[in-house]
Amino acid sequence: MFNLRDKAAVTGVGETRYARDSEKSQLALTLEASLNAIVDAGLDPKEIDGVIPYAAGGIVAEDFITNFGLPDLRYSALTPMGGASPVAALQSAAMAVATGVANHVLVALGRGSISGGRITSRLAEMPQMRLVSEFEMPLGTNAPAQFYAHMARRHMELYGTTYEQFGEIAVTCRQNAVLNERAMMRKPMTLADHQNSRMIADPFRLFDCSLESAGAAAVVVTSAERAKDLRHRPILIGGVAEGHPESPSAITQRPDLTRFGIASAAPIAFAMADVTHADIDVAEIYDCFTFVVLCQLEDMGFCAKGEGGEFIANGRIRPGGELPINTHGGLLSEAHIAGMNHIVELVRQLRGDCGERQVDGAEIGLVTGFGDLGDGSIAIMHR
Amino acid sequence: MTDSYDQLPEKPRPQPSTENQPYWDGLREHRLLVQRCANCNKLRHYPRPMCDACYAMDYTWQEIDGRGTVHSWATSHHPFHHSFKREVPYVTVTADLESGVRLQAPLVGSDETALALGLRVIVDYADVDASLSLPCLRLES
Numbered sequence: 001m002f003n004l005r006d007k008a009a010v011t012g013v014g015e016t017r018y019a020r021d022s023e024k025s026q027l028a029l030t031l032e033a034s035l036n037a038i039v040d041a042g043l044d045p046k047e048i049d050g051v052i053p054y055a056a057g058g059i060v061a062e063d064f065i066t067n068f069g070l071p072d073l074r075y076s077a078l079t080p081m082g083g084a085s086p087v088a089a090l091q092s093a094a095m096a097v098a099t100g101v102a103n104h105v106l107v108a109l110g111r112g113s114i115s116g117g118r119i120t121s122r123l124a125e126m127p128q129m130r131l132v133s134e135f136e137m138p139l140g141t142n143a144p145a146q147f148y149a150h151m152a153r154r155h156m157e158l159y160g161t162t163y164e165q166f167g168e169i170a171v172t173c174r175q176n177a178v179l180n181e182r183a184m185m186r187k188p189m190t191l192a193d194h195q196n197s198r199m200i201a202d203p204f205r206l207f208d209c210s211l212e213s214a215g216a217a218a219v220v221v222t223s224a225e226r227a228k229d230l231r232h233r234p235i236l237i238g239g240v241a242e243g244h245p246e247s248p249s250a251i252t253q254r255p256d257l258t259r260f261g262i263a264s265a266a267p268i269a270f271a272m273a274d275v276t277h278a279d280i281d282v283a284e285i286y287d288c289f290t291f292v293v294l295c296q297l298e299d300m301g302f303c304a305k306g307e308g309g310e311f312i313a314n315g316r317i318r319p320g321g322e323l324p325i326n327t328h329g330g331l332l333s334e335a336h337i338a339g340m341n342h343i344v345e346l347v348r349q350l351r352g353d354c355g356e357r358q359v360d361g362a363e364i365g366l367v368t369g370f371g372d373l374g375d376g377s378i379a380i381m382h383r
Numbered sequence: 384m385t386d387s388y389d390q391l392p393e394k395p396r397p398q399p400s401t402e403n404q405p406y407w408d409g410l411r412e413h414r415l416l417v418q419r420c421a422n423c424n425k426l427r428h429y430p431r432p433m434c435d436a437c438y439a440m441d442y443t444w445q446e447i448d449g450r451g452t453v454h455s456w457a458t459s460h461h462p463f464h465h466s467f468k469r470e471v472p473y474v475t476v477t478a479d480l481e482s483g484v485r486l487q488a489p490l491v492g493s494d495e496t497a498l499a500l501g502l503r504v505i506v507d508y509a510d511v512d513a514s515l516s517l518p519c520l521r522l523e524s
């Protein structure tokens with residue numbers, strides 16, 4: 001059977017400055033990050049012949065043709081899975097370059113400034129939120145923190161997972177952000193700081209919730225064959241997959257509230273890459289909320305369902321631990337670039353370019369995405 | 384905070400379609416109606432066009448019992464939609480109804496400290512105005 005193992009590589013990464021607000025438009029930010037990624041790959045923008053924009057961003061392939069003057073765009077696609085979109089886009093891009101449909105696929109994601117009040121109305125308009133919008137928003141369930149709080153509470157009640165275990169994830173991300181000059185949040189955080197932060201949607205406190213950010217990030221995906229001639233050592237995509245949960249459009253009706261789509265995708269990605277969990281040197285795990293990291297660790301099989309709280313204890317996921325996670329600070333402390341920043345960070349870790357926060361000897365890593373109401377994606381990459 | 388309580392926006396309202404209008408009509412009469420597949424009798428909620436068991440698109444509306452048990456809950460402290468500013472903190476409960484479907488609705492009559500998985504709850508109804516009633520859940524005494 002044809003499989004994507006080592007057929008494609010990430011050859012360029014780029015981003016803008018990350019901040020809470022930006023004077024620049026979402027399109028301008030997206031183009032700036034894209035140009036940085038293309039230059040990083042050692043390409044001219046006119047060599048880009050495939051584009052996957054962020055499905056929820058309102059930016060389309062035509063915007064790239066217009067601004068870069070692309071002469072021959074042969075492949076464009078969308079992977080509308082919320083925060084699972086960027087890693088799912090790696091799968092789509094890998095298919096396109098592995099089959100020769102395109103040579104260099106740009107995957108780009110930008111977020112402009114957005115005021116808090118507009119988030120709920122924007123969500124209500126999204127087609128994948130149709131059922132939530134009709135049956136739950138009128139009752140006061142209007143935002144992701146509220147959607148996911150029901151999943152987290154169920155996990156706590158079934159398995160004894162604690163607020164402090166969520167805090168361990170927040171503190172870990174912050175420790176990493178302190179070492180990352182690009183991160184928005186660099187003030188050290190203690191577990192007490194986490195526990196004292198105000199309640200948002202119980203069980204989530206403020207420090208369980210990701211940042212609001214303006215900025216953009218982008219990567220270039222090239223066939224493994226062509227990647228050899230480009231500027232950097234290629235970072236190969238060993239295994240990649242997406243997965244969707246049962247009842248994807250309404251968490252309320254999902255048979256198991258504590259099982260995400262990544263539970264279906266992870267075995268495919270690990271088998272494709274032919275690696276085991278113990279082989280993973282570094283993991284950039286989508287962290288819109290602390291609980292979402294813990295649940296993905298279980299769903300990927302790093303530990304059994306319900307054992308995530310114990311798994312992350314004793315420094316295992318901290319810098320220097322057995323499985324360092326979110327080495328850039330994640331969405332919780334670097335910036336919320338919908339996980340495109342997680343892909344960029346994994347590539348830099350595998351290139352060995354991360355300076356003070358570099359994971360020693362990082363050769364194999366994974367990156368995940370989580371989005372909408374539980375969609376999942378995973379890529380295992382290596383140098 | 385510049386919003387005064389007098390200026391809160393309207394709460395989001397359902398936009399009933401032909402597919403789900405009977406559900407909303409039922410709530411107005413304080414009855415809980417869900418779709419029943421006309422071919423294989425499977426109940427489904429939320430309302431949608433097709434039965435995922437047999438792909439039939441014909442269905443009837445069946446009134447179900449409002450009793451069930453607590454499956455999970457969340458307590459909102461931040462009003463993500465500003466129209467809920469007066470209500471925070473408020474609890475929403477996900478309940479397993481005895482008919483097999485789930486319902487999410489605000490908890491009335493108790494606070495979150497009274498909750499645990501499996502506790503018995505029963506659906507009640509809150510009349511918003513002449514054209515809209517919403518479900519709520521209370522602990523069965």
Ligand SMILES: [Zn+2]
Pocket residue numbers: 420421422423424425434435436437438439
């Ligand atoms: Zn049927």
